[in-house]
Amino acid sequence: MNGSPSLRNRLNTVVRDIPRSGIRDFFDIVTTMKDVISLGIGEPDFDTPWHVREATVFALERGATHYSSNLGYLELRKALAKYVSKNFGAEYNPESEVLVTVGVSEALDLALRALINPGDEVLYHEPCYVSYRATILFANGVPLAVETKAENGFRLTRAMLEAKCTPKTKVLMLNFPNNPTGAIMSRQDLEDIAAFARERDLIVITDEIYAELTYDAPHTSIVSLPGLRDRTIFLHGFSKAWAMTGFRLGYACGPAELIEAMMKIHQYTMLCASSLAQKAAIEALTRPDIDVGEMVSEYRRRRNYIASAFAEMGLECHRPLGAFYAFPSVAKFKLPAKEFAMRFLHEERVAVVPGTAFGDCGEGFVRCAYATSLDNIKEAMLRLRRFIGKL
């Protein structure tokens, strides 16, 4: 960045010192190029289901254009409590234990700011969503990254957490199904981690934005395990399963004391989530299984296709079990992930995201999102085969 050094010196030092997301640099290059097939898009290629869009238009016509309550429309919070109870096995009081937010990103920021005193440590696993480390730092927390490994299927285990946890650790952050690896948690690992959280008296923040998108086994939420509901903030939203990214609608469920604290920040910084998006979400929850089920089947087929294409060209890849990402290893080509992605982009016009955007331990990997049409995936795999043949 250019600009005057005197202004730069007046920035908040935490903000100043955090590098911008590795994805942004890459994005800037891709946007200058034409005819690129992108496997770099972390959002569904499906349109928001038509009945949801139609209901949004109707809400606009009827004049749902005002503030809602800080927590969100009660009708939506009731529908959310019902949905979470049915699908995730935890009961929440819609009056006081559900908060509607501007995407899960806001909910995560609120949760961390509500919990962290300067110097408190936050355990999280890498590779992970690009914002986690920065969001912890913005909240004046100390990020403790636990590396998950491809050879274990990117599992997170109790032993790995124990090795990093200290008496100053206050929060454990989880994200399964995982972006960028596509890993999910086994029930046994989840139970061990739940026991660990109870023993160390940790607050758990679990980002389950991809929960509906699992392909071989159903998702289990840590919040459903004994004793966890009262120490967990459960985060979810409409972006992925309902293809509603631009609506920016997420929510947090948790014990009333924690939701109240998050609400305090939310009311002074955001006031409320978009009323139109909230109306859309109410409609989305009226028939979730139909909409989501069809999309899941389509993602599953693409996952099958991409996994077998990697296998055919001898590219090692942990079989993705959830979300819509594959995270193959490109380490054998002896190129840094960023250079691999850059050359692939320039030589074959296919965009993938270097694994390092998701943490240092993502070196040697690239993220390929299969949230794009099968035709694009087929063509991208042809080009990938040609590209690695030249390396």
Add this chain to the structure above:
Amino acid sequence: MDELLKLLQTNALESRENLGKLLNLPVAEVNQRIAEYEKRGVIRGYQAVLNEDQLNLDKVTAVIEVKVTPSREGGFNNIAERISRFPEVRSAYLMSGTYDLLLFVEGDNLRQVATFVSERLSPLDGVLSTSTHFMLKTYKRLGVLMHQDSTDERLSISP
């Protein structure tokens, strides 16, 4: 419904190899299952979905509601199967409600369809009355939108 059939309905030209990859099945099994469906008559054929409005064809399509008398033996089937055999009839359905059969009939022009109705369809024993509507424009056929622009509004890279 079998996922294989769904895929074929979306794109019958998908290669057998790709169908195997998508469904995580060996190609031999895909081939065998398709052969069985064809043999059992579940799969009746493979057609292209055309946007005929783009072709400026000299052709009209009429939707005809038909009231009929069911026969003592065979109910509606006898008359419906008889009507379905006319090549002009592209689709035929038995309906609930104020009429019995719904036909999609094609002809080169309005007169040809009118002749079909007055000289072929109406005189049939059992046909009580008909009501003919002409189709003006197609917006969606067989689940496919006819006027969709395929622009991707998404950012080319996102987290």
